[in-house]
Amino acid sequence: MLKLILYRFGQAVVVLLFVSAIVFFLIRLTPGDPVDIFLGEQNVSPEQRQAYRRALGLDQSIFVQYLNFLWNAVQGDLGQSIYERASVSSLVFNAFLATAELAVVGVLIAVAMGVPAALVAAMNHNRLSDRFLSAGALLGFSIPTFWLGIILILGLSVHLGLFPTGGRIGGDVALQKITGFVILDSILTGNLRALGSGLLHIALPALTIAVALAASVMQVLRGSLIAVKEEEFIYALRSRGLTQDVIYRHMLRNAAPPTVIILGVKLGGLLGGAIITESVFSWPGLGRLIIDAIRARDYPLVQGGVLLMAMAFVIVSLITDIIHILLDPRIRDGREGK
Amino acid sequence: MIIRRFPAGAWIAALVCAVFVFVGVFGSWLAPKDPNFQNLLTRLLPPFSPGHPLGTDALGRDVLSRLIAGAQVPLIVSMTAVPLSILIGVAVGLISGYVGGAVDAILMRLTDAWLAFPFILLAIAFVAVLGPGIENLIIALVASHWAIYVRLVRGQVLSLREREFVTSARMLGVSDVRIAVQHILPAVWPSVIIVATLEVGVVIVTEASLSFLGLGVSAAQPTWGAMLSEGRAYISSAWWLATLPGIVISIVVLAINYLGNILRDLLDPRSSVAMVA
Numbered sequence: 001m002l003k004l005i006l007y008r009f010g011q012a013v014v015v016l017l018f019v020s021a022i023v024f025f026l027i028r029l030t031p032g033d034p035v036d037i038f039l040g041e042q043n044v045s046p047e048q049r050q051a052y053r054r055a056l057g058l059d060q061s062i063f064v065q066y067l068n069f070l071w072n073a074v075q076g077d078l079g080q081s082i083y084e085r086a087s088v089s090s091l092v093f094n095a096f097l098a099t100a101e102l103a104v105v106g107v108l109i110a111v112a113m114g115v116p117a118a119l120v121a122a123m124n125h126n127r128l129s130d131r132f133l134s135a136g137a138l139l140g141f142s143i144p145t146f147w148l149g150i151i152l153i154l155g156l157s158v159h160l161g162l163f164p165t166g167g168r169i170g171g172d173v174a175l176q177k178i179t180g181f182v183i184l185d186s187i188l189t190g191n192l193r194a195l196g197s198g199l200l201h202i203a204l205p206a207l208t209i210a211v212a213l214a215a216s217v218m219q220v221l222r223g224s225l226i227a228v229k230e231e232e233f234i235y236a237l238r239s240r241g242l243t244q245d246v247i248y249r250h251m252l253r254n255a256a257p258p259t260v261i262i263l264g265v266k267l268g269g270l271l272g273g274a275i276i277t278e279s280v281f282s283w284p285g286l287g288r289l290i291i292d293a294i295r296a297r298d299y300p301l302v303q304g305g306v307l308l309m310a311m312a313f314v315i316v317s318l319i320t321d322i323i324h325i326l327l328d329p330r331i332r333d334g335r336e337g338k
Numbered sequence: 339m340i341i342r343r344f345p346a347g348a349w350i351a352a353l354v355c356a357v358f359v360f361v362g363v364f365g366s367w368l369a370p371k372d373p374n375f376q377n378l379l380t381r382l383l384p385p386f387s388p389g390h391p392l393g394t395d396a397l398g399r400d401v402l403s404r405l406i407a408g409a410q411v412p413l414i415v416s417m418t419a420v421p422l423s424i425l426i427g428v429a430v431g432l433i434s435g436y437v438g439g440a441v442d443a444i445l446m447r448l449t450d451a452w453l454a455f456p457f458i459l460l461a462i463a464f465v466a467v468l469g470p471g472i473e474n475l476i477i478a479l480v481a482s483h484w485a486i487y488v489r490l491v492r493g494q495v496l497s498l499r500e501r502e503f504v505t506s507a508r509m510l511g512v513s514d515v516r517i518a519v520q521h522i523l524p525a526v527w528p529s530v531i532i533v534a535t536l537e538v539g540v541v542i543v544t545e546a547s548l549s550f551l552g553l554g555v556s557a558a559q560p561t562w563g564a565m566l567s568e569g570r571a572y573i574s575s576a577w578w579l580a581t582l583p584g585i586v587i588s589i590v591v592l593a594i595n596y597l598g599n600i601l602r603d604l605l606d607p608r609s610s611v612a613m614v615a
Contacts, residue, residue: 011447018451029467138599142592144543146550147584150570154581158574275458276547290459291551294466306463310454317454 005322012318019310024066027302078304083296088304096308097180098168099285103270105202106209107263113210114217119248122225140215149208149280156204163204166282170197205281209274213266220262224255257327264320271312348600354593361406362413369403373560382576393578404560405586411561414472416541419479420534427487428530434488435495436518452485461544465553472555479541490533491526498522528605535598539591546587562587
């Protein structure tokens with residue numbers, strides 16, 4: 001089992017190398033020279049441009065630039081943002097915290113909606129409630145995220161005024177920064193005003209993310225629950241007269257692995273920034289940061305942001321894989337290989 | 339007959355898809371008005387106004403005509419990007435699974451790396467690199483979606499490779515390329531078709547998302563995503579501008595996903611592709 005986990009770990013490292021190369025070379029294909037864009041029409045002599053270029057390391061060959069980038073990245077230095085005048089690592093890391101908070105809350109809401117729905121649907125397989133919930137899941141799966149976000153803003157923020165239309169916390173609310181997570185920090189400092197504001201701000205974007213995710217959870221878990229329901233050990237539990245609660249718990253545990261994988265994959269994707277949702281709700285996360293950086297041709301910022309995004313995905317996938325290995329005895333004992 | 343087993347909803351979904359294709363192809367003849375005709379005297383008319391059944395937008399353009407004309411880009415884009423993605427993805431998966439060894443290891447790690455980027459980000463990156471326009475949009479969508487088919491195909495090829503009909507073909511001296519294309523490929527199609535159906539919906543939404551972010555085709559061509567994006571500015575005064583295109587996208591994608599689910603139940607009852615989609 002350890003060998004399998006190490007093997008997966010090695011794979012993840014290779015994947016990350018490919019990822020860094022794709023990011024680095026793709027962004028250099030982009031038309032437009034960052035130096036020209038940054039200096040614009042300003043009256044700057046070619047010598048000054050050259051000096052600026054040298055300061056950014058853009059005068060070296062592309063492979064040297066890549067190796068420099070890799071070497072620095074390993075040490076946690078992702079360079080300086082061209083526009084923001086701040087280190088990429090700190091910009092990207094702060095945005096990542098905002099994204100992570102949104103992703104975690106979104107996943108929690110999705111689980112809270114998807115798991116009970118799957119349980120009800122599976123227990124009433126092919127009956128009206130199952131049809132209804134399955135249709136709901138299909139609908140949740142089909143509604144474009146950005147439209148759902150806009151509709152939620154239109155209905156709940158603009159017309160009813162229940163929620164703010166965007167941002168992470170009210171502009172007039174002060175919050176001491178400890179972890180960088182708004183909700184966690186306001187609980188730690190006992191700041192109820194900030195907690196209320198933070199929850200109101202996160203509610204709609206998290207719900208927007210959660211709808212499609214809940215639909216996936218519901219579909220996958222429902223399928224495995226229906227399969228598990230007919231297994232002999234469930235009949236055995238039932239014939240031993242165990243309560244329904246205990247039986248549900250056994251069913252869920254046995255039906256869980258595919259859903260855990262789906263959740264892992266989706267969480268990994270969300271940690272990379274729910275690009276559309278963040279842009280609809282002006283959520284200051286990684287996805288929005290990268291979009292803005294692409295528009296501004298801020299090479300180092302895009303590079304660092306995308307690298308972190310893909311790293312989050314690969315690491316979460318790796319953890320999901322390891323959980324899967326631990327959960328499934330067939331894989332654990334090496335009976336089912338790669 | 340397979341047809342008999344189709345539930346009633348399937349016919350409705352198929353009808354929606356047929357209407358989508360019809361409108362996408364003949365949109366320019368079907369639109370009651372010129373979708374780009376501006377009239378500032380009749381701007382922001384609500385639905386059910388005389389002459390404008392679905393109202394007008396901020397420049398006085400007819401929303402119904404723009405919705406009809408807006409079907410063209412999603413149709414062209416999904417009908418080209420999905421087959422091209424299949425072509426590349428299935429080829430890579432077939433080679434990876436059939437050849438195995440180092441080739442397999444490298445191709446699969448490359449695929450994993452590719453899948454580590456969110457689709458929408460890859461698409462945005464390619465549009466940013468290539469510039470706007472429908473060809474570039476298609477390239478961006480293919481570039482971001484081909485990798486999905488690789489894992490799907492490779493997994494099946496790995497198990498098919500060891501089956502009797504393949505080993506016996508090999509013993510008869512059939513060439514590797516012929517075995518892969520004539521004997522293995524047909525067995526892979528059902529799962530590819532199921533995923534591809536669902537992918538049509540994903541591609542339509544991705545195209546709309548790109549247009550929504552202002553990275554789609556040119557502004558002269560109305561698309562649902564761009565209409566939604568423009569309507570966002572009027573969200574408090576003219577609800578229909580952002581709402582109607584979203585409803586249209588949702589209905590089309592819902593119909594496609596529904597058909598995809600039915601196909602999956604018919605072709606692959608054990609749902610081996612549920613995880614991928």
